[in-house]
Amino acid sequence: MIIGIAGRIAAGKETLTKFLRDKGVNYFETRRILSETLEEMGLEASRSNMQDLGDRWRGEGGAGALMEKILEKINYKDEDWIIDSLRNGGEAEFLREKLGKDFVLISVDAPREIRFKRIVDRGKKSDMLNWDNFLKVDERDDFDKENPMGQQTGRLIGMSDHVIMNDGILEDAMSEIKKAWEEINK
Template structure:
């Protein structure tokens, strides 16, 4: 296995976590950008729901630049890592600058209705509770540059079937890139 840093992106509920867990099972370390955001939000006393955490993430981007969360993740990243949750071209540019050709951007895609169902099943405090909150979250993340980032992916994996079929796609991507 060559030294790689897989940067995984996609809309909420698309399957970034499933990609990440499969990579971990193959020996990769995992850095979740959302965990870094949630940890900092908790340290700042932010209400830990979707609006609170999402608003905090947006505010930090406005104050410190679009790549602030990527910068805050750098100390945790080693080679043979998966970075889960990149949201903008600026974040990816920072990873490309740091890791060069060893960084590979993977977009995970899934239908909106399936993504909403998955988010509901997670049980996290920041999961959208209504379709309106789900749409609001999608629009917020698109506003961060997520749609442009997805378009620039080195590869796209569609996650609209069984977990087993998606795991096979991930293993093939990691083993045969």
């Protein structure tokens, strides 16, 4: 089984993936294949460069191009895997078509203000630490109106089998994560 993870920036995808990894599910982060390719090209593995590369691959090879590259790297037929994170609705459609019932999409969401506070609090070098920069990146991530092969986190949330609201109370989010896990394993 493949568990695809989607969610807005700083919504809590790491909390979800940690839970699943603790359950023994293998983990593949899309960032890995993107950053390795960018390094081979002599480019910085910035958020913007990774988004641009993913958009380019989808534009050249179809919406499922990035997922196809990932499936070539993992033993998904014999093992359960997390793919963290999907960014375009076509990626989920590709995985659903290829894997059928062996694909589940889980998204994590939280209000914009809470997500911005999390970004400021975590202080990652790659994060946008002012509100205007955050809004610009968040809007591109939600739905890139300029590019149908671009970022579509908002669309992915709407397509999800399970949506975890992580709006501030960790225990509530963990309860939703556990419920989704139980439903997946029925």
